[in-house]
Amino acid sequence: MAPVTPEVLWAQRSNSVDEAKNVIFLTLNTPDVAKPEIKLTATSLSFKGASSNGKDYEIELEFFDEIDVDNSTHSHSGRGVYFVLRKKEAKEEYWPRLLKDKRKYHFLKTDFDRWVDEDEQQEAAADDDFGGMGGMGGMPGMPGMGGMGGMGGMPGMDGLDLSALSGMGGMGGAGGLDFSALQSEMGGMGMPPTGPSAMGLPDDSDDSDDEQPPELVADETPKA
Incomplete structure (x- = not known):
């Protein structure tokens, strides 16, 4: 069976001062691959892995620019492999694309869960986790539900x-x-009371004698 090219999702951040925020987010969607073979260099990434359903995934990527291998990380789950690749050159400008080749590839897609525009990345920095895809739990871009504390x-x-x-x-x-x-x-x-009294109206539930109809009195006038 011929190798299958996995779907690749990517997003990026750039920062000339904080190198930890000058990164590429990369996801290889390779479900059910137990023991992937990964080779990462300053200019490329190669991946091979066999899934439990018999698919053989394989891909090689040549990056637009160099990365810092020693400060790049990745994690593996049953759904794929997730990378945080540190750009070697720290600068404010985004890479114009992920790969050195300008061609369009059907397998390469924008990771909209991670992507922000270049001029909006400072506002998004507080929501980013640059420490090795922490909190992803195999589901990129899915924030936890902590903090509700039983409502x-x-x-x-x-x-x-x-x-x-x-x-x-x-x-x-x-x-x-x-x-x-x-x-x-x-x-x-602490909710407001309900009922007529809450609206300043008479309470019909009061059965006092004052609200009963007057008793009928027999006409004792002598008849002519």
């Missing part, structure tokens, strides 16, 4: 007892829902 960021939600909602049955007619329990929980959340 701690939502005011008043800490005291909500979700068991009070257990009888809602998917909201199907609200069968079994204890509204008194729910209203009690809502009060603990």
